[in-house]
């Protein structure tokens with residue numbers, strides 16, 4: 001991967017963007033994409049929309065959501081311990097013993113979710129230590145009183161795991177929030193690739209917001225853009241680690257290329273074109289079975305207005321919704337290459353009626 005792209009990926013993934021608080025990530029995204037596009041704007045919801053050939057007849061929308069899961073300050077007790085509510089699908093079993101940043105108006109404040117030491121636990125407590133209820137957990141920032149906390153932290157401040165991007169073996173990288181900042185990264189990279197040779201159609205690249213709390217940003221942005229074809233880029237569960245089950249979720253492997261979804265949420269002509277594009281360009285790909293509506297932006301795109309021809313292209317991801325999500329850099333590059341090649345296959349007046 002080019003060093004500029006890698007630096008952008010790191011900056012984007014390291015920036016905080018819990019659903020509803022995406023502006024730091026959106027600022028980084030807009031700054032990177034601006035030189036490659038004809039227009040760039042943000043809407044009232046916070047979606048960032050970059051456009052190449054805005055006035056062309058046929059509209060392709062590419063989107064990846066930049067929001068990540070997180071926590072929110074809910075209550076501060078008299079001793080200065082902070083209680084939280086989840087933003088999106090948080091696994092409470094992995095919270096105790098972790099470091100977090102509370103993103104205040106004055107900047108990030110470090111805190112930890114504490115846990116009673118194992119020495120002090122009764123036999124019964126050790127056996128029953130499973131998934132705690134979130135209201136039983138507390139954040140400790142080292143404060144002594146409620147007053148001290150309230151001077152810097154406000155109710156509703158968002159919180160993220162204090163974990164950035166790091167490198168593993170064999171071109172793999174680990175970070176929190178690859179779900180789905182890597183999707184908005186792929187959209188930005190696709191815009192960069194197609195800026196070299198403009199396609200015949202209008203391409204709207206969108207970094208959407210609030211996916212993790214019910215695919216909300218994509219609904220307003222798809223309505224505003226009114227695309228003919230829409231492709232969502234998200235992560236999908238890899239099944240190449242010890243307790244994953246390919247019999248349940250299909251065989252998906254890191255480094256074997258983007259997973260192209262097939263099923264009711266996907267227009268069959270879009271699916272065929274994505275597969276033929278991958279083959280023609282010798283881009284390795286995988287196929288993912290999706291018998292029902294996918295829990296992604298692709299669902300809202302397909303149901304926009306009178307219906308949109310929709311595709312879903314996913315990057316394999318291990319340990320989704322943990323601070324140690326793993327993906328392969330080669331899968332990111334191949335996904336952007338596939339989408340860039342796909343835009344050149346589209347032309348005005350093309351029909352997607354199956």
Ligand SMILES: [Zn+2]
Nearest residue numbers: 179180212321
């Ligand atoms: Zn997610």
